[in-house]
Amino acid sequence: MFLKNALDISHKTVKQIVVQGDIVVDATAGNGNDTAFLADLVGDEGKVYAFDIQDKAIENTRKRLTVKNLDKRVILIKDSHENMDKYVPYGVKAVMFNLGYLPGGDHSIGTKPSSTIRAIEKSLALLNPGGIIMMAVYYGGDSGFEEKEAVMEYVKSIDYKKAIVLVHDFVNQINCPPIAICIEKVGL
Template sequence: MTIANALTMARHLLTDRLATAKTVVDATAGNGHDTLFLAASSPPDALVWAFDLQQEALAATARRMDEHGLTGKCRLIRDCHSRIADHVAGQVDAAMFNLGYRPGGDHSFTTCAATTVAALGAVTRLLAPAGIVTIVAYPGHGAGEEENTAVADFLATLPQAAFTAAVWRMLNQRNRPPILYIIGKTGSETV
């Protein structure tokens, strides 16, 4: 296994759970790279629910899924990820948050602490046994630092009887590299 960066680590950690997943969430579709990874790594009957507020992001994701023949496995939702429960019925096996702004898009349009934490609360409540959530946070840009702190604070509140909450970070990179947070559902307690 090559340890390249937080996003690669997130994908490594998700891969096992995706192999048997039925319901998967991409909370930040962006350019669709993660949606494609989730769809390509899950069984043919799995559904990937991909959220974004920006029409350009959903269009880019739709194009990417189409190019790979995976359109049928994906539901594109133009809504805030804090409203995941309004769209996704049942339990979520795996979810991915790749925070910040869309590369190649409007850099002033970023995820923000309040809705990210609300979305994490919503997806955590829907998480299936042995479910996993990965969050890649970018403390190096404007609002990213506040959001990173809010994510860390939220994970620290999760009850130990039901969840593991962990962090992975590079220690020898300059310029505030991305940080990976991981939530795993281990027990039956709810939040």
């Protein structure tokens, strides 16, 4: 099946544009799956900046990278993704977000609408023209509805002269399936 879920769409899309030597960002490191995926794509000459606010997420990501011998390609940053402009240089090819809470972690700690929207704005400023932001928006159950609505309203308001926004929403599935959002920065 080509369109399995939001994460699969995110990975397939990012894999089409990221090459060895690129600078990329994992805005929500979590358990390190996307960080390792990105580190593999950028190769030894590239760099991944991975953000999370939780010690457990940073440690889980560090362990995953070490096991896969990818740790030298990644800078782990224990800070909110809304502060990425303090750490990441201009010239980013891709930024990945998985919104929600840390799988296997405390559901009361998760991404929030205001910091996520600021992180999207900063991501757009750091992207090269043609660069993308890929988001998997997890919501449902006990969290995420407010963030989903705020993010959807925000991305609809992005000036089409600055970026193109595509939303993949699985409308015939049960239990609030994650939504994939792709934002491509337009060349200036």
